[in-house]
Amino acid sequence: MEKGLPELDRRKTQTAVEALLEKYRIYKTITFEAREASMTASYTERFHGPTNVTSDQTAQIAVHNVDVPATRRAYCEMIESIVERLSEREQLVIRERYLKQDDVFDYKVYNYILDPPVSKDTYTKVRTKAFYKMALALADRGLLMLGELQKRKPG
Numbered sequence: 001m002e003k004g005l006p007e008l009d010r011r012k013t014q015t016a017v018e019a020l021l022e023k024y025r026i027y028k029t030i031t032f033e034a035r036e037a038s039m040t041a042s043y044t045e046r047f048h049g050p051t052n053v054t055s056d057q058t059a060q061i062a063v064h065n066v067d068v069p070a071t072r073r074a075y076c077e078m079i080e081s082i083v084e085r086l087s088e089r090e091q092l093v094i095r096e097r098y099l100k101q102d103d104v105f106d107y108k109v110y111n112y113i114l115d116p117p118v119s120k121d122t123y124t125k126v127r128t129k130a131f132y133k134m135a136l137a138l139a140d141r142g143l144l145m146l147g148e149l150q151k152r153k154p155g
Helices: 012-031 059-086 089-101 104-115 120-140
Strands: none
Touching: 012 059, 012 089, 012 120, 059 089, 059 120, 089 104, 089 120, 104 120
16 A cells, blocks of 8 residues: 555656646537438448348437537536646646636746746746646546556666
């Protein structure tokens, strides 16, 4: 049994958490295109007897049109609930840098959004701490594998 919290590789953790935050941003900004059933019959070649597979195109489309948006919504709500558990400053950094728009850069956050502005090093510390907390929460939900993010011991 492990004692204490795992020691994670900072770069691997940042890359993994940023990928999940990018997925969140895509889900929030890219609209879902509902599928529609085709009304024109299409012909399918059958080379031999029945395949014992029944196809209900309308049902498959209906299930897709309900399940995909529900899955996206659940994912976004989960990310938002994880971010809400961070400290105020960490929340601000994550929301402004990763959850809103694509064109927000680190220097804009620590120079213009944080009040009072902070140094790049302080910003990096806050962001690293937030990523660590988020990685633990995301691992609890099965979205990250902590074993892949842990620092390798030399030797």
